Structures are given as structure tokens and as C-alpha cells.
Amino acid sequence: MKNSTALSIVLLFALLVTAISGCVVGADDASKENIVWVGTPPAKNEDVEEKIIQHMIPYAGTEYGNITISASKENDKLRLHVSGVSANSMRPDLYDFTYDYDKNELIRVSYLLEAIPESVRGKAIGIAMQNEQIREILSADMGGSSIPSVKRILPETAEKFYEPKILLSVTWKDSSVSALVDMDTREVAEVWSGN
Amino acid sequence: MPYPDYINSMHFSVDVWTPPKIQIQTPYIGGRVESGETYDYEIKLENIADKDISIDPKINENNRMYDYGPYGSMSAAFEDNAITITGPSVVKAGETVIVNVHLEVPDDSKGRYNGAIDLGIDDPSIREWEGEVQMNFEVWTQPTEPYTKTFTTGADDTITIEISSNPFSEYAYGMWMDSNTQDRKEPSFDVTLEGESGEVEMTLVKTTYSGSVSLGMSNFPPWEVDSTGIYQDISSSYVEEYSVSGAAGDWTLGILPSNADMFSYTIAFGPGE
Numbered sequence: 001m002k003n004s005t006a007l008s009i010v011l012l013f014a015l016l017v018t019a020i021s022g023c024v025v026g027a028d029d030a031s032k033e034n035i036v037w038v039g040t041p042p043a044k045n046e047d048v049e050e051k052i053i054q055h056m057i058p059y060a061g062t063e064y065g066n067i068t069i070s071a072s073k074e075n076d077k078l079r080l081h082v083s084g085v086s087a088n089s090m091r092p093d094l095y096d097f098t099y100d101y102d103k104n105e106l107i108r109v110s111y112l113l114e115a116i117p118e119s120v121r122g123k124a125i126g127i128a129m130q131n132e133q134i135r136e137i138l139s140a141d142m143g144g145s146s147i148p149s150v151k152r153i154l155p156e157t158a159e160k161f162y163e164p165k166i167l168l169s170v171t172w173k174d175s176s177v178s179a180l181v182d183m184d185t186r187e188v189a190e191v192w193s194g195n
Numbered sequence: 196m197p198y199p200d201y202i203n204s205m206h207f208s209v210d211v212w213t214p215p216k217i218q219i220q221t222p223y224i225g226g227r228v229e230s231g232e233t234y235d236y237e238i239k240l241e242n243i244a245d246k247d248i249s250i251d252p253k254i255n256e257n258n259r260m261y262d263y264g265p266y267g268s269m270s271a272a273f274e275d276n277a278i279t280i281t282g283p284s285v286v287k288a289g290e291t292v293i294v295n296v297h298l299e300v301p302d303d304s305k306g307r308y309n310g311a312i313d314l315g316i317d318d319p320s321i322r323e324w325e326g327e328v329q330m331n332f333e334v335w336t337q338p339t340e341p342y343t344k345t346f347t348t349g350a351d352d353t354i355t356i357e358i359s360s361n362p363f364s365e366y367a368y369g370m371w372m373d374s375n376t377q378d379r380k381e382p383s384f385d386v387t388l389e390g391e392s393g394e395v396e397m398t399l400v401k402t403t404y405s406g407s408v409s410l411g412m413s414n415f416p417p418w419e420v421d422s423t424g425i426y427q428d429i430s431s432s433y434v435e436e437y438s439v440s441g442a443a444g445d446w447t448l449g450i451l452p453s454n455a456d457m458f459s460y461t462i463a464f465g466p467g468e
Contacts, residue, residue, distance in 0.1 A: 087219055088329050094425050112411075112422040118225075118329045122309050153418050161418050169419055173429060178416035192416035 038070035042078055048099050051106040052082055056095060059116055059152065060166075062086045064093070076101055086115040093152075113152035116168070120183065121150045128170035128179035131188040137177045137195075148172045153180065162189040216244035217286060217316050217326075224296060225331035231302040238294040238328050240314070242286040249285050251315030252294050254278060255327060272306040272334040280312060300334060308332040341387065341451035347444065348464045354441045355463040356397070356448060358384050359434040360455035382433050382455035391444045397437040406431030 035049050042048065049069070058064050064084035072079045078099040083092045091114035099106045116124075125148060128134050149171050155164040161180060167189060171178040176194030181187070220239040228234055242248055254275045282294035296312065311327040318326075348354065360382045388395050407430050409415075411423040433455075441464070452458050 088327070090225070090331075096424055110421055110424040112425045112427065118309060118331045119311065151419060151422065154421070157418055157421055167418075169416060171416060171419065173414075176414055178419070180416070180418055190418070192418075194414045194416075 034065060035067045035069065038068060042071050042073070044101070047104065048078065048080070048106070051099070052080065052095075052097065055097065055106060055108055056082070056084055056093070057113075057154065058084060058086055058093065059089075059113075059120075062088050062115070062117070064115075074098075084115060088117040089115040089121075090118070091115055111154070113154075114150065116150055116152065120168075123186075124150050124168040124170050124181045124183060127181050127183075127186050128188060131179055131191060133191045133193075134177060134179050134188070137193055138172065138175055215316075215320050215326075216248055216318050217242055217250070217314070217321075219314070219326075219328060220291075221328060224328060227333045227335045228298065228300050230300050230304050230334055230336045232300055234298040234300070236296040236298070238282075238296060238312070238314075239291055240286055240294060241291040242288055245288050247285050247287045249315075249317040250282070250294075251284065251317075252280050252282055252312055253315065254280070255311040255313045270306070271308045271310070272332065273301050273304045273308055275310070277301060277304075278330075298332070300332075304334045305336070306334060308334070335456065337453060338451065341385070341449035344448045344450075344460070344462070346446055346448070346462055348441060348446065349443055351440075351442050352464050354388070354439050354446070355461075356386065356388070356437040356439075357434060357461045357463070358386065358437075358450060358458055359432050359460075360384075360452065360458040382458075383453045384435055384455070384458070385449075385451040385453070386435070386437055387449040388437075388439060388441075389447045389449070390441060392442075395439050395441065397439050399435060400438045401434075401436040403434040403436070404431070405434070 037045065048071075052067075052069065056064065056067070063086070065087050066085045068083045068085075070081045078097075078101070080095075080097040080099060082095040082097065084095070085092050093115040094110075094112040095108060096110040097106050097108055128148070129138070149169075151169045151171070153167045153169050155166060158165055158167045158180075162182065165182070165184070168181045168183060169178055170181055178192045179188045180190040180192075182189050218241045220241060221237065224236040224238070238252075240250065256275075277299050279297040279299075280294060281297070283292050286292050294312075294314070308330065309332075310330045312330065314326050314328065316326045386397050388397055406428060409427050409429050411419065411425060411427055415422070448460070448462065450458065450460060
């Protein structure tokens with residue numbers, strides 16, 4: 001291999017590593033600046049923040065503008081309630097975690113992800129309402145005039161009902177009916193009725 | 196093979212990402228608006244870079260239909276030309292500017308308007324969604340005539356009227372996170388009671404706020420099991436209770452709601468006919 005070729009390869013690799021490093025560091029710094037603790041931050045709060053950021057999953061193409069964390073101590077663990085607000089939705093994403101100080105381990109206990117762009121939210125509702133089964137239930141129930149909730153369902157849960165991908169759950173609580181929507185195919189994957 | 200494979204060569208691509216240089220400090224504009232009224236909103240943009248950046252805010256044209264309803268797409272409550280956008284064409288380095296959004300809701304509009312303002316930010320680091328401000332309006336027409344209900348009392352007695360509405364539910368977030376939260380409006384009622392001898396004065400004796408909250412453990416779809424344990428507002432209500440001493444006879448109750456699209460009432464008194 002010629003020396004000039006080898007030098008070019010080394011320079012290109014250096015550029016690649018620099019670019020990747022800048023991407024990761026830049027993302028972390030931008031997220032941490034927007035973290036607010038309710039009350040006094042707990043011990044090792046920076047470690048906790050870093051792990052929380054790694055576990056939060058904003059809607060594709062968006063990022064959290066503000067992250068609010070509240071914590072309560074339970075024996076050697078922290079119970080954390082986290083809210084992430086995105087610029088493109090009026091609803092937050094909510095997460096519950098526990099953090100084990102001894103193991104330096106963060107475990108996600110629950111999530112409720114409603115920070116979805118309004119246009120996507122509207123499309124999901126429209127897809128759900130074009131399902132015949134959903135329409136029948138809603139038309140038979142006065143609650144069909146209420147506005148449904150739209151929540152993201154993560155792949156590990158979606159896999160149990162359809163495929164391991166992010167789906168949207170459109171739920172009319174008053175009517176006890178819900179549609180699991182695949183936004184890629186614009187179809188209803190599953191319908192649930194609690195009546 | 197679609198691409199030739201040369202000996203002693205390598206292929207690679209590099210995606211370089213940098214944070215957006217314009218911070219959009221107004222995440223969303225919208226809420227409930229009244230037909231025939233005008234509204235003004237501000238979108239604040241801050242340039243955190245060291246060079247001037249041009250912007251060109253205008254309505255994203257892919258929003259003419261509100262994709263909602265059992266029979267397919269429904270038209271928006273009003274046309275894009277009900278919205279006027281004004282603002283600077285450049286955000287200087289380190290500067291914060293305001294893009295003004297003026298909405299004139301047509302008198303005859305009904306339904307919803309769901310769209311977005313594309314800020315046209317001249318910054319290659321802007322990804323999808325980052326250069327837009329979402330808009331979501333629901334057009335509301337305040338009634339001008341009261342709802343009336345007649346009833347008959349069989350004896351002189353205290354008449355108790357209770358009126359309740361559900362003002363929050365889906366709009367709780369909108370009320371709190373709307374950029375116009377200072378205009379948040381609470382429900383209220385103008386209540387009248389008229390008997391055979393004319394209108395009587397009603398006394399507001401109690402106001403009650405109540406709600407129901409779920410931890411997602413019952414009557415939820417199985418795929419939402421991961422939200423179990425997180426408080427979810429299911430419903431909330433606002434109740435006004437009125438009382439008046441009334442003679443036996445025919446009565447007419449009038450209820451004119453304000454900022455309430457649904458309400459219920461109860462009328463309690465002694466033995467009637």
C-alpha cells in the first residue's frame with residue numbers, strides 16, 4: 001500500500017471517530033442542560049441523569065426540550081418519576097424508574113408516552129376510526145363523542161400483540177375500546193373492547 | 196452487482212450531526228377558539244450560534260385536511276388564509292426574535308384546524324419536526340340562548356338546582372401548555388329560575404371541583420400495561436349548586452353555559468305532581 005493511501009485512510013478514520021464523538025457528546029450535553037430536579041437532587045444525581053437520558057425514548061425525529069425529575073428514597077433505592085416535554089406536542093412522556101445505588105442500575109418500571117406530534121396523533125385517530133369494529137362500538141355508545149388518548153407502545157410490548165415495532169394505542173376510555181395502530185401500514189393491528 | 200467492488204478500496208459514509216442553531220421557545224400554539232373572534236400568538240426564536248440565520252415562516256401546505264372522523268377525512272374549520280404570519284427574515288447571532296401569528300376565526304367556522312408553521316430555518320442541522328411549530332385549534336361557538344327545562348312543584352319548598360360540567364379531561368394539557376394560558380377560561384353558568392309570579396333570585400350555595408384518576412390497573416387495553424402505576428386523569432368535573440325558596444306551581448329553569456360544551460343538571464324539591 002502506498003504511503004499516501006495509508007495516510008488518507010488514517011485521516012479518514014480520524015475524521016470518522018471525531019464525527020461520532022462529537023455527535024454523542026453533543027447530544028448528551030444538550031439533554032443535560034434541560035434537566036430540572038423537583039426539590040433537592042439526590043446523591044450521584046449526575047450518574048442518575050445520564051442513565052435516565054439513555055433510557056428515555058422521544059418520538060422519532062423529536063427530542064425533549066425539558067426533562068423534569070422527582071425522586072423519593074426507598075431503602076437503598078431511588079424511585080424516580082420523569083417527565084419529558086417535546087416541542088411538538090402538548091402532552092409529556094412520563095417514565096417511572098428505580099435506581100439501585102449498590103448496583104448503579106436503573107430499571108424502567110412504567111411508561112406513558114403521549115408526546116406525539118399533533119398531526120401524527122390526528123392521523124392515528126383517523127386510522128382507528130376507519131376500522132369497522134371501532135366505528136360500531138363508538139356509534140353504539142355516547143362516549144364516542146369523547147376524544148381518545150393516543151400513546152406510544154414500545155416494541156417489547158407490541159411484539160406480544162403484533163410485531164416488535166413502535167405502535168400507537170388509540171383508546172376511548174369512556175367507551176372501553178382501543179385500537180392498536182401501525183402507522184407504517186396505516187392499519188389497525190388489534191382492537192380491544194372492555195365491554 | 197449494482198456497485199463495483201475495487202480491490203484495495205473501502206467504502207464508508209459519514210453523518211455529522213450538530214445541534215440546531217435556532218431554539219424554538221414556543222413549542223405549540225392552539226386551543227379552543229371562538230368563531231368570529233381574533234387571536235394573537237407569539238413564537239419566540241433564539242439564535243444560539245455565532246452567525247446570522249435567515250428564516251421564512253409560512254404555513255406548511257400539507258395540513259388542509261383534518262384526518263379525523265368515521266367516514267374519512269374532514270375539512271378543516273377554516274382556511275389557511277385565516278392565519279397571518281409576520282416576523283423578521285433574519286435572526287441575528289445571539290438574538291431572540293418574535294414571529295407573530297394572527298388568527299381571525301370566521302363567523303361560520305366549525306370543527307378543528309390542525310396544521311403546522313414551517314419556520315423555514317436556513318440551517319442544515321434542522322431535522323424533521325425541528326423547524327415547525329404545530330397548531331391545533333378547536334372552534335367553539337358560545338351559545339346565546341339558554342337551555343330551558345320546565346317542572347312543577349306540589350308544595351312551597353326549597354328548590355335546589357345543581358349544574359355540572361366536565362371542563363378538563365382532554366383539554367387539561369392544552370389549558371396548561373397553551374401559549375395563551377393567560378386566557379384560560381373556566382366554565383360558568385348563567386342560571387335563571389322563573390315561576391308563576393316572575394323570576395326569582397338564585398343563591399349560589401356551593402362550588403365543587405372533583406375528578407377521577409386511574410393507575411391504569413383496570414379496564415385498560417392489554418398493550419397499555421406498561422403505564423400501570425402512573426397517574427392518569429380520567430375525568431374531572433365542576434359543579435355549581437343553587438338554592439331558592441319557591442311556592443308550589445310551574446317553574447322554568449334557564450341555563451346558559453359559558454366555556455362548557457356539555458353539562459348536566461339536577462332539580463331537587465319536595466313532593467311534586
